[in-house]
Ligand SMILES: Nc1ncnc2c1ncn2[C@@H]1O[C@H](COP(=O)(O)OP(=O)(O)OP(=O)(O)O)[C@@H](O)[C@H]1O
């Protein structure tokens with residue numbers, strides 16, 4: 221799968237443009253603060269129809285503009301499809317289109333364009349709080365299965381309603397939402413367990429390939445209440461938590477409280493890993509995302525934002541080789557300096573200056 | 587633009603399904619009509635606002651204190667159908683041979699929007715329960731997350747009161763093709779399957 225053409229108006233600091241993209245991808249080269257990451261953010265937008273940095277639509281709208289508009293032409297070996305978004309800041313109106321037509325539900329548009337983004341902030345996946353890892357699981361599973369995305373939306377709504385009732389001190393109203401909470405929550409927990417069972421082998425394998433010494437024992441486990449897989453068990457568990465929930469005015473059990481534990485030799489990488497090991501684990505986790513999405517569709521594109529900058533030469537090269545081995549796919553890389561890129565990446569160079577994108581040359585000079 | 591025109595456009599644009607463009611078109615259309623016709627529309631709007639209000643007994647829209655259904659002695663007062671909106675009453679009345687009475691909640695529980703039991707007509711329901719004589723309550727809220735929760739809440743309220751509580755069966759659309767039915771609907775239909783022989 222590849223992006224053939226991209227056009228945008230009013231997006232961040234990018235000057236309005238409409239460009240045909242090289243099939244292999246490109247290196248976006250430019251000084252700090254000129255719009256390279258904004259361009260990747262734009263390319264990722266039609267994956268989930270939101271910012272990959274978690275920014276709101278009004279924040280990605282160019283300062284002072286009334287909204288933004290984007291269009292991406294996606295090619296697969298046997299299809300062509302145009303995904304688009306129009307956002308109007310006034311009233312926060314957003315329209316998503318697939319081939320010019322708004323789909324019945326937003327989630328019907330998800331899956332047309334798939335990409336995996338490697339960001340400088342990925343290290344927080346390993347070092348940071350559980351929220352980031354839950355978002356990771358939710359994203360990967362949503363993009364791998366439309367059922368998951370639907371279930372997630374329903375669970376979030378049931379949870380938001382239940383918590384709002386708890387905040388209002390209306391416990392009986394809160395429990396009226398227990399039914400949907402259990403049905404959809406159990407669905408999420410089950411799919412997460414199933415995914416982690418499959419992905420732990422991938423994770424160990426990726427850690428090894430990145431070449432961390434002694435990574436043979438790298439592992440991925442899901443931390444949650446396993447009995448929550450069964451919706452019938454929820455009433456009892458929710459009842460046990462009733463007192464605490466009323467006191468804290470929030471639901472204390474469910475997939476929104478679970479975690480994904482990354483470990484090395486049986487020890488949590490978050491607590492005991494060296495920074496280098498944590499970096500490798502973060503890359504491995506993103507490579508698992510690439511594998512998961514590759515299972516469903518033709519090879520998703522890669523968006524690498526300064527992804528090599530913090531790595532030492534050895535890791536850089538092993539990582540680049542790994543990406544190369546993962547098969548042919550479109551790759552977009554940002555960097556302020558060409559010498560920060562490892563050799564195996566031979567891509568056309570485009571320059572990004574003051575938000576203007578121009579074709580600069582071919583190939584990475586050695 | 588003239589103040590009065592702008593005001594009307596803004597008001598029309600508040601209506602469901604009407605954007606600013608349509609509101610403009612409607613406004614200019616009205617301005618081209620004979621003035622007595624437009625006055626009739628204005629009078630009809632005023633009439634609705636002044637005369638129609640919720641029935642004191644069931645919450646349905648009515649021009650008198652007690653609506654036609656509540657004051658109809660041939661209706662079965664022991665059978666109560668609970669709905670969210672008045673529009674559902676007219677749909678049920680037109681499409682079925684239901685001969686019981688109604689209770690219109692005026693919405694559904696949605697704590698994130700600040701709608702709890704106090705914002706709905708739970709008081710009327712309590713009065714109906716206390717008055718006694720209820721044999722069956724049919725919960726006919728919408729099959730949305732909030733509609734279902736509202737029914738669950740009322741179900742808990744009625745528990746142990748010796749009143750039969752039923753919910754509308756959720757299932758397959760008539761005239762549809764099984765192939766196009768979504769999974770949730772199909773699994774509900776399977777759960778609520780009926781004995782045929
Ligand atoms: N909504 C917006 N409208 C206009 N400009 C914006 C908006 N949001 C961010 N910017 C500007 O975009 C610039 C940052 O762009 P970006 O993050 O893409 O830089 P970069 O090229 O990736 O830099 P670095 O190499 O430092 O990562 C900043 O100058 C910022 O002020």
Ligand SMILES: [Mg+2]
Nearest residue numbers: 256257525526
């Ligand atoms: Mg950047």
Ligand SMILES: [Zn+2]
Nearest residue numbers: 641644653656
């Ligand atoms: Zn009435």
